[in-house]
Amino acid sequence: MASVKRLAALLPLMLVSACMTAPKGPSSAGGAAFGKTISEQELAAWNIDIRTQDGAGLPPGKGNAVVGKTVYEKQCLACHGVDAKGGPVFGTMVGGIGSFTTNTRVLTPGSMYPYAPILFDYIRRAMPMNNPQSLSNDEVYALSAYLLNLNGLVGATDEMNSKTLAMVQMPNRNGFIIDDRPDTKAVRCMTNCK
């Protein structure tokens, strides 16, 4: 009986607490602000992204395919093979233009990249795989020129720089549509479905 009485005494309290809205998790930083100001100058070595459709962010420097071939043979050939046709680790980086309407789509920088500065952005940040961010801007321009030349998109002595690289017309420039899903209309059939 005593325990029942105690419970009865507690009941109003329990009801009150049930009616109160429980505190929710944080919906704002609640005044917390711990970032320290940094200048764009301090971020220069990190600020390596290229907006590839117009080349915004491409640094000073230059190179052509003739120079690029020598850089390629020293830095890239071991994995990507002679003339970028594929090597012991990775497949071809040449050809495939026109293959997308067939049943064997061959994806290379030449066939797939909509904008040439993708080459610069990707090589500079990620290649060579065993020593990324080690190449000079001139070497990256030269490698970009070499791969574009192997794909028949620039001449062997055409200089690639922050202006000319963005102007190279890539075959797949207009090959993309923006996500338009949902693109299926499945029905929830339960019986006699097939």
Added chain:
Amino acid sequence: MKVIEKPKDIVDSSKIELQAGSSMTHNPKRRSFLRNSIAMAGGAGALGVSAVASGQVLPVPESNKQMGRSIPPEEYGLPSKFEAQVKRRRTDILVNRQNFSDWSMTPLQSQPGITTPNGLFFERHHNGVPDINPDTHVLALHGMVRKPLKLSMSDLMRYPSVSKFYFMECSGNGLTDWLKPASKTVQQTHGLLSCAQWTGVPVSWLLDEAGMLPEVKWLIAEGADGSAHLRSIPVEKMLDDALLVYAMNGEMLRPENGYPLRLFIPGWEGNVSVKWLRRIKAGTEPWHVRGETARYTDPMPNGMWRKFSFVMEAKSVVTRPSGGMNLQRGFNEIQGFAWSGNGKIAAVDVTVDGGKTWQQAVLEDPVIDKCLTRFRFNWNWQGGPAVIASRAVDSTGYVQPTVEDIKKSRAIVGFVQHHNGIFPWNVSASGEVTNGIG
């Protein structure tokens, strides 16, 4: 007094338990056990019986007659040695000639609940796993903001924290198994999928603090790994539910999942949840980097490609029974996972006749937005061939399509991403379960 450490006895008793089939997961060396016991999931306590002929007195287990292992002064606990076969595995189908830009898959067939243990969470890296010292790690926010900011890990951990359960799925999950069977197990067909509780700070708070300019439409997130991996992300999503995550499942991130800091973008392809996050930059347009043009785009008819196909649409898969298992006649609980990047799971239907008829499965609580949901369906298998599959419906009303449905609008050619098709398992008359796609 008994000797405290008796390794030989432990080994012997282990052997006895092993013969009795105490492990419920399918070690290839113990296939015969699995073949005989698939219907007994969770009944580990009763399994010792099977080693003893009926009518005999059950022996007292060796473990009852000795002291167990003592508690060490400190340790990080590990699973039972009898579960050592439950591991992440790389693909058996698309075998890379290097393992730095590669992936490993979660053993979904061995995951009973909705959260994936951190050591089994799938991996996809583009140049290996860096070991980053949190004391020197810096996150920078800059670009179109009034006040560019840098934050140390200790700065970030001073903010109020938010914890959320979300699945993560790689856009390439299932890409080996669109039109004909290639993978043998659900780990290989669907294991680029995991789920965890993520803890961190909303990106929106930091963007507020930095004073993001109103004309910002896209941001780029970049990692501190050897590929400096980066993706462009629309500002609406960053402000909606994106998190700067430093912990998962109650501990700091594992190195392979982004330690000490990663971005987490709920419901979207895993590739955008940039690991080892070092930099966020605000701009007006997407950057169109390699990873969102030449890769992570979907082949479409007429030689076209679909880009920025971020969301992982509703999907489900039966994990038990699944490829490599063997069924026993009689009662079997069909189990699996359903998930949607667009909301909650509203329903899951199961077929055992290859899609002619469907019945609604039971959803197990909790059913959480953009999180794995567990479903169950009781089935009495009378023998004879069967084709088992599941179909998810999400809170938007979207119904998981078949591959045939998807083929009507997309080109299935080459390495095709975003496979959310209904996935069948064939059951042979003898109970052998195999990949039934195509």
